[in-house]
Amino acid sequence: MIAYENPIDFTAKNQFTVQVYSEKAGTLLLKVEGGVGPKEAPFQMTPGEWGTYTLDCSDQIGKGHNKFIIFFNAGVNGDPGDVYYIDNIALTAPSTAPPLEDFEGMVHLGWQPLNQDNTLHGNFSAPTANTAPNGVSNSAEVGCYTLGASPFSALQAF
Numbered sequence: 001m002i003a004y005e006n007p008i009d010f011t012a013k014n015q016f017t018v019q020v021y022s023e024k025a026g027t028l029l030l031k032v033e034g035g036v037g038p039k040e041a042p043f044q045m046t047p048g049e050w051g052t053y054t055l056d057c058s059d060q061i062g063k064g065h066n067k068f069i070i071f072f073n074a075g076v077n078g079d080p081g082d083v084y085y086i087d088n089i090a091l092t093a094p095s096t097a098p099p100l101e102d103f104e105g106m107v108h109l110g111w112q113p114l115n116q117d118n119t120l121h122g123n124f125s126a127p128t129a130n131t132a133p134n135g136v137s138n139s140a141e142v143g144c145y146t147l148g149a150s151p152f153s154a155l156q157a158f
Contacts, residue, residue, distance in 0.1 A: 001156040007064040014058040021050045021085040029074035030055040035064025050136035082147035103127045114154040122148035
């Protein structure tokens with residue numbers, strides 16, 4: 001979860017994008033909330049491949065959302081130890097802009113399991129070597145999230 005102090009201004013930048021790599025098939029759920037009527041979108045992850053996933057928030061202008069949440073294998077009791085690699089998290093205009101986080105050489109945001117609870121929400125490490133660079137994520141370094149015991153394990157940035 002990325003929590004903002006103030007509502008996110010979706011006027012110019014309204015595309016939340018993240019790249020994810022997983023060894024397992026499953027549903028990635030992207031969500032914005034904290035304002036009027038949360039918006040979410042599920043995406044199917046292809047095992048063994050990087051995917052780029054985008055939540056279009058152009059219809060959320062002025063709704064007061066202040067959180068962006070990523071659920072890995074949403075709605076399913078994952079296995080503790082499941083690993084997900086993330087990279088190039090960005091809030092952009094419909095055209096491209098620099099990512100909020102790219103994990104190259106250093107970490108720009110503070111990353112931790114929700115409420116710093118490693119047992120329920122897993123572990124995060126970065127920068128970590130990209131184990132499967134391809135046309136979606138050619139980054140040398142990425143973030144690595146390992147699922148905790150909770151079926152709603154969450155990662156947050158601050």
